[in-house]
Amino acid sequence: MADFRALLAAAEPQLHFTLDGDTALCTLRVPDDVVGAFDGEVAVSPVSLSGEYRPLAVEVSWPGVAAANVTAFVAVRTRRDGVELFGVVKAALVGDVAGRDRLILRSHIGTAQDLTRCLLFLLGGELHALTRVERGPNGERAPDRGSVDGTVLFEPLVRAVVGDRAALDRVDALLRDLDAPSDLIDDDLRALLDAVRLAHAAVAGGDK
Incomplete structure (x- = not known):
């Protein structure tokens, strides 16, 4: 047999x-x-x-x-x-x-929090940052974000600008392969990533 x-x-x-x-x-x-x-x-x-x-x-x-x-x-x-x-x-x-x-990728990344977690992982950030509970003015739990949390990603992105171009390439590859709808990858995230790419280009140019 x-x-x-x-x-x-x-x-x-x-x-x-x-x-x-x-x-x-x-x-x-x-x-x-x-x-x-x-x-x-x-x-x-x-x-x-x-x-x-x-x-x-x-x-x-x-x-x-x-x-x-x-x-x-x-x-x-x-x-x-x-x-x-x-x-x-x-x-x-x-x-x-x-x-x-792409369909398999989308099945695993279906929410803004899923995408935030994945981007944070690719950038070498601390995943425990996603476990914090946000509170409203009276101490009540704030509703979950409906978009990618740029505040969590900001510091890892800054570190990538300084010396980890490979991390930015991994992020670009993920977003390209994911081909996610605009309600998952919103204008704020795109603007943040564009600013990071420009900053990295400026830093790389200054090192020459």
């Missing part, structure tokens, strides 16, 4: 997916000569799905898969003579991988 999984992996199966909103149609494609190469039962499933095994065929499809569950790793279940074994093979992932990655 392990020999068959090795044969399947060597045949370079492909997992094609087509995004439709935040779900996808996934189709595993396997060479015809591999499908009948095992004298028993073979079923396959993306490892991210539970209980979604399908009999192995030239094309095996799973509709309505959440984008976060689109994966190149395929679970393989083989049965013969009352013996059942499980293993995993890696297929080539074919589709809008960048789009899938």
Whole structure:
């Protein structure tokens, strides 16, 4: 049975997916000569799905898969003579991988606080700064912020201006990949980051 999984992996199966909103149609494609190469039962499933095994065929499809569950790793279940074994093979992932990655990223960063925490981490800031409780004039708890907390990010951004360009590059890469809507990345945050980039350019120019 392990020999068959090795044969399947060597045949370079492909997992094609087509995004439709935040779900996808996934189709595993396997060479015809591999499908009948095992004298028993073979079923396959993306490892991210539970209980979604399908009999192995030239094309095996799973509709309505959440984008976060689109994966190149395929679970393989083989049965013969009352013996059942499980293993995993890696297929080539074919589709809008960048789009899938953006959807996965958005699933983990859905609020302004999520984004603040992630930016703070990339900048090497102290995450405990996010645990403070803000109070109103009468001591009542203030409502949660609806935008990224620039006051928490300010000091780490200043440190990055002085000597950590890589941190600013990581922030730029995150925001580019996230491609978040304006209600998450607001004008205040963009203005803050623009000012930081200009400051860093001025500092870098002065060092020459």
